[in-house]
Amino acid sequence: MASRLSCPARIVVTLAAAACVALLGAPPADAHSVLVSSSPAADAAVAASPAEVVLVFNEPVENQFTELGVLGPDGTSHWEAGPASIVDAKVSAPVRPLGPAGDYTIHYRVTSADGHPVSGTVPFRLTVAGPGSAVPVTAAMTSPAADGAMPLWPWITGGAVLLGTGFAVARRLARG
Secondary structure, three states: OOOOOOHHHHHHHHHHHHHHHHHHHOOOOOOOOOEEEEEOOOOEEEOOOOOEEEEEEOOOOOOOOOEEEEEOOOOOOEOEOOOOEEEOOEEEEEEOOOOOOEEEEEEEEEEOOOOOEEEEEEEEEEOOOOOOOOOOOOHHHHOHHHHOOOOOHHHHHHHHHHHHHHHHHHHHHHHO
8 A cells, every 4th residue: 555645744744743642641730739737837726916927838939920928817817018029939028917806818810930920818716816906808818819729821832833834744744
């Protein structure tokens, strides 16, 4: 049975098939930042208000779109005293003196080095009431971008590359 493809066309088709097999068989990348420690620690009981909250990740995080808030026991009052600062893999924010005893929650959203948003919470408990007073919710922690959805651009880029490759192969086959 004679092959209808020329030698260069067979090479292109073989390389394209090998690339598809390699990409489909590759394990997913684990490049997103992961929280490795916090101060106060998760589920810690503290007797006094911390001066700041600190989150440490397994890799440096981007210095854009970072949100860090401390919610009080009522779930709406904010206790952070300023914006978050980022140094490599460490994200911190100053905290006002805490108020009522109870469960507080550190809410965070950071951007991994790969551009993927990572968000989560770290609960801790204040065991002795402090002198602070509550501040209402700010728009920063209610951002719709904090949903952790994957960006659309990788899918568009991948589709364009596949479409271009398919077009090139079809054109090459049509000439032969």
